[in-house]
Amino acid sequence: MASKAPPVGSRLRHIGWAAALGCALAGFLGLTFHVNAIKSEVRLVERKIIALQREKLMLETEFQTRASQHQLSKWNRLEFGYGAPRADQYLESERQLASLGSPRGLNAPEPIRVARAEPVEEESMFGEWVSPLTGSSxxxxxxxxxxxxxxxxxxxxxxxxxxxxxxxxxxxxxxxxxxxxx
Structure with missing residues (x-):
């Protein structure tokens, strides 16, 4: 007995379904790649927005700082009489600084002196060790x-x-x- 051949219409139907499924899969892949490309562009734009916001904040801070410096210099000039140092106000040495000082007053306390230890001569590799309590070596x-x-x-x-x-x-x-x- 011979086997029956499938009808011609059913083969075409299978081929049609396979073609439709292939087109849907191709469309799905194309759409997925397009969505991922748009997502990466959105991320780049968000990064640029964050960078611009940081730059804006930095410029605002600098503007406020410069404005307050201007205000401070204005107050210093008007209220306190301060000004920027001039070239003739710099001192060349410690002697010039000392010449600006005044002599010590009658009831002024003695100046603070700094103690300095003299170096100990070493007799051996470790030196001569002396007990601070007994005074013996x-x-x-x-x-x-x-x-x-x-x-x-x-x-x-x-x-x-x-x-x-x-x-x-x-x-x-x-x-x-x-x-x-x-």
């Missing part, structure tokens, strides 16, 4: 601590060969407080 204090520690430390007294722990221990406790109270 660090080498003397370590030697005294070694003498106090005695022979039980395994070091010779008076040589200053004291470990860090012994030096720290010598600086704490009631004996150290007695040194500072003297």
């Amino acid at each position: 660090l080498a003397d204090e370590t030697r005294d601590a070694a003498d106090k520690a005695g022979p039980e430390t395994g070091r010779e007294p008076g040589r200053g060969g004291v470990s860090l722990a012994q030096r720290l221990a010598a600086g704490t406790g009631p004996a150290a407080g007695a040194e500072f109270r003297q």
Whole structure:
């Protein structure tokens, strides 16, 4: 048995529907691209509007500043008698500035002096360290601590060969407080 061939009208109908669907899809894509192009133009215009608004605000601020400067200079000139400095008003040195001063009055307080420390000469790599409380040098204090520690430390007294722990221990406790109270 032979199969039946579809009617000719149904094939044309299928081709018509496919063509209509293709046209609708092409129109949809074209319309989508057109809408996106217009959206990007709108964004560019919005950016330009924002930039122009910022520029306008900046120009308004500058205009107000210049107007207030003009007003301030007018007030300074009329009310206070101020003016811009002239070339002859600038001083060349500190001596010219000092010549403009007046002598100190009878009951005026003494001028404030600034303290300055003299540089300490260094004897070793770290310099000679002196305790501000006792006035003795660090080498003397370590030697005294070694003498106090005695022979039980395994070091010779008076040589200053004291470990860090012994030096720290010598600086704490009631004996150290007695040194500072003297």
